[in-house]
Amino acid sequence: MPAQPITMHNGRLQVPDAPIIPFIEGDGTGPDIWRASQVVFDAAVEKAYGGKKKIEWKEVLAGEKAFNQTGNWLPDETLDAFRSLLVGIKGPLTTPVGGGIRSLNVALRQILDLYVCLRPVQYFTGVPSPVKQPELTDMVIFRENTEDIYAGIEFENGTADCDKFKKLFSEAFPDRWKKVRFPASAGIGIKPVSQEGTARLVRAAIQYAIDNDRRSVTLVHKGNIMKFTEGGFRDWGYEVAKKEFGAAELDGGPWCAFKSPKSGKEIVVKDVIADAMLQQILTRPADYDVIATLNLNGDYISDALAACVGGIGIAPGGNINYVSGHAIFEATHGTAPKYANQDKVNPGSVILSGEMMFRYLGWTEAADLIIKGLNGAIAAKTVTYDFERLMDGAKLVKCSEFGQAVAKHM
Ligand SMILES: NC(=O)C1=CN([C@@H]2O[C@H](COP(=O)(O)OP(=O)(O)OC[C@H]3O[C@@H](n4cnc5c(N)ncnc54)[C@H](OP(=O)(O)O)[C@@H]3O)[C@@H](O)[C@H]2O)C=CC1
Ligand SMILES: O=C(O)CCC(=O)C(=O)O
Numbered sequence: 001m002p003a004q005p006i007t008m009h010n011g012r013l014q015v016p017d018a019p020i021i022p023f024i025e026g027d028g029t030g031p032d033i034w035r036a037s038q039v040v041f042d043a044a045v046e047k048a049y050g051g052k053k054k055i056e057w058k059e060v061l062a063g064e065k066a067f068n069q070t071g072n073w074l075p076d077e078t079l080d081a082f083r084s085l086l087v088g089i090k091g092p093l094t095t096p097v098g099g100g101i102r103s104l105n106v107a108l109r110q111i112l113d114l115y116v117c118l119r120p121v122q123y124f125t126g127v128p129s130p131v132k133q134p135e136l137t138d139m140v141i142f143r144e145n146t147e148d149i150y151a152g153i154e155f156e157n158g159t160a161d162c163d164k165f166k167k168l169f170s171e172a173f174p175d176r177w178k179k180v181r182f183p184a185s186a187g188i189g190i191k192p193v194s195q196e197g198t199a200r201l202v203r204a205a206i207q208y209a210i211d212n213d214r215r216s217v218t219l220v221h222k223g224n225i226m227k228f229t230e231g232g233f234r235d236w237g238y239e240v241a242k243k244e245f246g247a248a249e250l251d252g253g254p255w256c257a258f259k260s261p262k263s264g265k266e267i268v269v270k271d272v273i274a275d276a277m278l279q280q281i282l283t284r285p286a287d288y289d290v291i292a293t294l295n296l297n298g299d300y301i302s303d304a305l306a307a308c309v310g311g312i313g314i315a316p317g318g319n320i321n322y323v324s325g326h327a328i329f330e331a332t333h334g335t336a337p338k339y340a341n342q343d344k345v346n347p348g349s350v351i352l353s354g355e356m357m358f359r360y361l362g363w364t365e366a367a368d369l370i371i372k373g374l375n376g377a378i379a380a381k382t383v384t385y386d387f388e389r390l391m392d393g394a395k396l397v398k399c400s401e402f403g404q405a406v407a408k409h410m
């Protein structure tokens, strides 16, 4: 079975029987989690295909390991591998607060134009949760991944660039400049949100709702305050629903609906302001289904929703460009540095990110086995510290042991 790259032909992924998949271990707890997860992935493929398919893993470097070995945080070879091999997976990478390097995680998404950050949030029976009915939360977040304040256009107060920007801005827009409350010491950030960027994200979310028989797509924004960025997102989102999917306004709008071309059922496209959404995910989670939102809102909502169904230890994700086929799957959580090298944390988020990757590749049998194995390990109450501390009668296992338990229950 020759190891071969995954390719894209006529808008469809071509997946060989032995695809070469690049992976980044990650910083902090990343190496522990990766080791536990790889065991699960290989076991799922072996069990599903009996040796007829296998993954050819290719380690690529980023973050601290890359810096220590090459002096570069994100080497060109790593970017070339993700570019040419199309689909990969990664552990979390550290981003310092304040100064230092900008996020490598965000850089990968931007350089490869992975415009959708797809984060499904579902409840697994038996997982301890802080809410009364966690099973009511069943949402799929489509977070815009390339725009918003994450574009990284910032000016640090006191630098020559910041002074230059303030001068240009104050001269060109004196009325708006007057609104800056403390101009002399202000750092400045810019928030670009475009029609194209919004349209491709919302299009992907609506298509997902059609393909997966979902009831609604909710545009989450703060358009009452940021009218031409967050408000633009809402308006352009509705425009996509109407122009591309034939949605018609309900009761005079702006909510609208169309019949799914696949199931014939109605899919409602609606919107909600982000602060209200963050309280309603606790008070009325069943009202929400597919979520389409901007980059920063999506970051906050991802962690909040993960908490509702049992925490960030089982919150997977994928960064995807549905047009080019490029995708990098990764957990929602970060490096959890205080637990690094203790073989302690929950590898569930990366395991489920791999499950998403297998489904993306069309290897549904392997993906289904991962879900079966995870459900089995949780039902047997063999769980890592994050679940064990909240579960009665659970057996505390290490990160690596949880991976083995998932493999055993497939
Ligand atoms: N995509 C990426 O690579 C991301 C990277 N980051 C980066 O990670 C670093 C650390 O960020 P931080 O804000 O501490 O957020 P983290 O998500 O790394 O950790 C916050 C807390 O979440 C819990 N947690 C995280 N991962 C797990 C896991 N696998 N199993 C169980 N519990 C877990 C722990 O809670 P408890 O203390 O209760 O046990 C942990 O202390 C930063 O540099 C940040 O920029 C952040 C998010 C995403
Ligand atoms: O890149 C980072 O360090 C943080 C990213 C993040 O929080 C996320 O993608 O959810």
Ligand SMILES: [Mg+2]
Pocket: 299, 300, 302, 303, 332
């Ligand atoms: Mg985040």
